[in-house]
Amino acid sequence: MPAPTPAPIPGAAPVRPRRSVLYMPAANARALEKARTLPADALILDLEDAVAPAAKAEARERAVAAAASGAYAPREVAIRVNALATPWGRADLAAAARSGADAVVLPKVEAAQQLREAAAVLEAAGAPPGMALWAMLETPRGLLRAADIAETALPRHPLACLVMGTSDLAKELRAAHTRDRLPLLTGLGLCLLAARANGLAALDGVHLDIGDLAGFEAACLQGRELGFDGKTLIHPSTLAIANRVFGPTEAELAEAGRIIAAHAEAEAAGKGVVLLDGKLVESLHVEQAHRQLALGAAIAALAVASPPAPG
Missing domain, CATH: 1.10.287 (Helix Hairpins)
Incomplete structure (x- = not known):
């Protein structure tokens, strides 16, 4: 079934819902099957953090097959690859190029050159024009270069979204995970400024304590107030809250x-x-x-x- 056409905004690009963007471990066949009926606006089939090194190759095959199946339509489907500097990154990109996914998520982006290299690999592997790139900002260097990253011109595989990696950022900052997220506000603001200055979507980072739904809702409310389009999630139990908070009443x-x-x-x-x-x-x-x-x-x-x- 084709994706629905969003209502137009005068003088602007169509709006695509990204209230809830759920990471799914690509090595887990049961999770991929369950994702078919979950009410997420978008899915990220994950080859990076959620997959052990020994399972990387199998997870890649599962992610490509899942994206190619069309089973998640009309939701947006992205594949998070391993970084180009890892042993798996280029093979992940080449496989994702032929998967039919809407986008490829690049982790730990710290320079525009990483996006250009990824786009070149996708093009060489036969990716269709329009397959987008999403850049994860999850290190101090990445956030300090957010403006340069967001301005990267990639005609065939455009940068469409900046994704906050708040867990890695907190580690790199040696910051505490507090409910008010004050230690992360500078990074969140830099991401939003760069995204909005360049017409990109912006996604808030994950909430690690999946049992703390009240804390999760508070983080969603803060994210919406700051201006994020939605939140990346690690568990289906948080979908309803994210959809409610980031959607208009x-x-x-x-x-x-x-x-x-x-x-x-x-x-x-x-x-x-x-x-x-x-x-x-x-x-x-x-x-x-x-x-x-x-x-x-x-x-x-x-x-x-x-x-x-x-x-």
Whole structure:
């Protein structure tokens, strides 16, 4: 089944939901099968951290077969490869090129050259134009170079998304994992600035304590308030919370419709601004409202087109 077409935003690229992006260990056949019916907006079939060295080759075969099967449509499917500097990185990229995945996730990106090398391997392996790259920022050097990384021009395999690797970043910083995530805010902000300056999506990092759902929800709320599009996840039990927090509510969608209508009425009357419930409405608010409605439409289309969860 083809992916749904998100509602357009005037003057902008289509919105693609990435509220919940779930890592699935590619070595685990049972997990890959279960992923077919999970309500994640996107899946990352993982060949890196979740796979032991002895299982790398088998995991690669499983990931390619899973992506090629079409079983996860219409959700976005990405494959996280091992870094190019590892013994598995180039073979992972060459295999992913022929998998039919939507994107390839590169870990520990610290320079634009890594993206260019990865794109060259994909192209040499026959990857179709448009297979995107997602760059993980998870080291101090990577975050300090986030702007240069985000500006990398790759016409055939464009950079589409920056992904925070908060676990590795905390380790590299020797920082504590606190509920308020204050030690990570500088890195999170650098990622967001680089992404938004270059029209890229931005995904928040994982929450390691899967039993602490209240803490997970707090991290999601913080991530949304900061501006992230969604959150990377390591367990299906967190999907519902991420989808709820990063998706617009019915009240927000109704408010967006009112903003667009009020501004259109003001423009028709020759006015540049208008007050709605005592608040000033300008063109920037209209743009935000259009994006909210487009995201809501895309989420609804994804839900209709996705396979039902088992009863």
